[in-house]
Amino acid sequence: MKLMRIFVLVLCACFLSVAWAQSQSVGLRRGKHAIHNRALNSQPKANGSPSNRIVADQTAARQGKVWELGTYPGGTWASMGDINDFGVAVAQGDLPDGSTHNLSVPLFGRHAGEWIDLGTLGGTESGWDEGLVTISDTGLIVGHSASTDQNRPHAIAWTEMSGIVDLSTLADVGYPTYNSSYAAGVNKMGTLIVGWSGVEQSCLGCAPTLPVVWTPTVVWKNGQPVTKWKIRKLDTAGFAVITKWYPWTVNDFGQIVGEGSGDNGEFVGVVWTPLQNGKWKLMQLPAVADYPASEPFNINDRGEISGDIEPADGSVWLPAFWKPLDSSRKTYSNPIVLPVPEGGFANCYTDGINELGDLTGECWAQDYSVDQAVRWTTKDTTFSQVLGFPGDWSWSFRVSNDRIAVVTYGGDKCSADDYISCGGAIQFH
Numbered sequence: 001m002k003l004m005r006i007f008v009l010v011l012c013a014c015f016l017s018v019a020w021a022q023s024q025s026v027g028l029r030r031g032k033h034a035i036h037n038r039a040l041n042s043q044p045k046a047n048g049s050p051s052n053r054i055v056a057d058q059t060a061a062r063q064g065k066v067w068e069l070g071t072y073p074g075g076t077w078a079s080m081g082d083i084n085d086f087g088v089a090v091a092q093g094d095l096p097d098g099s100t101h102n103l104s105v106p107l108f109g110r111h112a113g114e115w116i117d118l119g120t121l122g123g124t125e126s127g128w129d130e131g132l133v134t135i136s137d138t139g140l141i142v143g144h145s146a147s148t149d150q151n152r153p154h155a156i157a158w159t160e161m162s163g164i165v166d167l168s169t170l171a172d173v174g175y176p177t178y179n180s181s182y183a184a185g186v187n188k189m190g191t192l193i194v195g196w197s198g199v200e201q202s203c204l205g206c207a208p209t210l211p212v213v214w215t216p217t218v219v220w221k222n223g224q225p226v227t228k229w230k231i232r233k234l235d236t237a238g239f240a241v242i243t244k245w246y247p248w249t250v251n252d253f254g255q256i257v258g259e260g261s262g263d264n265g266e267f268v269g270v271v272w273t274p275l276q277n278g279k280w281k282l283m284q285l286p287a288v289a290d291y292p293a294s295e296p297f298n299i300n301d302r303g304e305i306s307g308d309i310e311p312a313d314g315s316v317w318l319p320a321f322w323k324p325l326d327s328s329r330k331t332y333s334n335p336i337v338l339p340v341p342e343g344g345f346a347n348c349y350t351d352g353i354n355e356l357g358d359l360t361g362e363c364w365a366q367d368y369s370v371d372q373a374v375r376w377t378t379k380d381t382t383f384s385q386v387l388g389f390p391g392d393w394s395w396s397f398r399v400s401n402d403r404i405a406v407v408t409y410g411g412d413k414c415s416a417d418d419y420i421s422c423g424g425a426i427q428f429h
Contacts, residue, residue, distance in 0.1 A: 078423035080406035081131035136190035142183035155183035170197035185249030269294030308349035352399035362395035
C-alpha cells in the first residue's frame with residue numbers, strides 16, 4: 001500500500017526483492033510505492049495503446065495536454081514525484097552510470113523538457129525509489145540521497161542557490177541508532193519539511209523509524225542569507241505499539257499527514273495538528289469497522305486529506321478522502337469512499353490533491369492486467385476517470401493547482417523493455 005506509501009517506499013533493494021516475491025493481496029504492508037512491482041512484472045502488451053476497451057474510450061475522450069518526458073539522457077528509468085504551480089516537475093531516475101539521482105524538469109519556458117541533475121551527497125545510491133521527491137512553489141526540492149556515511153540515505157533539500165544540502169538525522173540530536181533519514185514532503189511556501197529518520201537504511205518495513213519535521217532558521221554567511229534546517233522528532237504519544245512512522249506531506253497551515261505500523265500488524269492513519277507552542281499534536285484519523293486500516297497520503301490547504309482505506313488483511317484498497325468538520329480542524333469525517341472506475345479495476349488509492357479538490361492516484365486489477373492513473377474530485381463523489389496517459393500502465397502521485405498531474409508510465413510508448421518506466425505529465429479540465 002502506500003506503505004506505498006508505505007508506499008512509498010523507498011524501497012531499499014533488499015526490501016523490494018522480497019516484496020516482489022510476495023503476494024500483493026495479503027501479508028506485510030508495504031505502501032503504495034511497493035505495489036508498483038506489479039507493473040514491472042506484468043506481461044508486455046502487444047502495442048502502446050490501452051488494451052481495455054473502457055480505458056481506450058476514456059483515452060479518446062481526453063482533452064488535456066500531454067508531456068512525454070522520457071528519462072534523463074542516457075538513463076533507463078524515471079519515476080515522477082511532484083509538480084509545483086509554476087510547472088516544474090521533480091522525479092527520481094538513473095544516470096548513464098546506473099546511479100539514482102534526484103531530478104527536475106520544467107514543463108514551460110526555453111528549457112522545457114530538459115532534465116536537470118540535482119546531484120548527490122557523495123554516496124553511490126542506486127535502485128528504484130519511486131519518485132520520493134517533492135517541490136514547493138518557491139523551488140525548494142526535498143528528497144533523499146546516499147551519503148558518505150556508509151552510503152546511508154540522508155534527507156536532502158535543494159535550491160538553485162544552495163545546491164544540495166544534507167538535512168541530517170535524529171542521530172545528530174540524541175537518538176544514536178536513528179542514523180538515516182528521508183524527506184517525504186514540503187509545504188507550498190517551502191517553510192516546513194517532513195519525513196522520518198530510521199535505523200540503518202530504514203526502507204519501508206525494514207526497521208524502526210520515527211516521524212520528524214525540519215524547521216528553518218535564516219542566518220547570515222558571507223553577507224548572504226542562508227537557511228539552516230533543524231530536525232525535530234514529532235509527537236508519537238498514545239501509540240506505543242507503532243514502531244514505524246511515515247509522515248508524507250504537510251500543508252501551509254502546518255498540518256502533517258502520515259501513517260504508522262506496528263510489528264504485529266497494527267496500522268493507523270494519522271494527522272499532526274500544529275499547536276501555538278511550536279509543537280504538533282497527534283491524532284488518529286477516523287476509520288470504519290470493515291476497513292480499519294487507512295493510508296493518508298496528502299493534504300491540501302483546505303484540510304482535505306487524500307488516501308485509501310483497507311480491511312485488516314490489506315486485500316482491497318478503496319480510494320477515499322477525509323474532510324475537516326470544524327474550523328480548527330480538530331475533528332475529521334469518516335473516510336469518504338470514491339468510486340472505482342469501470343474497466344476491470346479492483347483496487348485504487350488517491351494521492352495528489354490540489355486546492356480545487358482534484359484527486360489523482362492509481363487503480364489496478366486484482367491480477368494486475370490493467371494498471372492506470374486515475375482522477376477523482378471531492379466535489380462529486382460519483383465521478384472517476386482514467387487519465388488515459390499513453391502507455392500500457394501508469395500511476396500519478398501529485399497534481400498542481402493548474403490541474404497538471406505528474407505521471408509515471410511504461411510499455412511500448414516508453415520502451416520495448418517492459419521493465420523501464422518513463423516520466424510524464426498531463427493537464428486535464
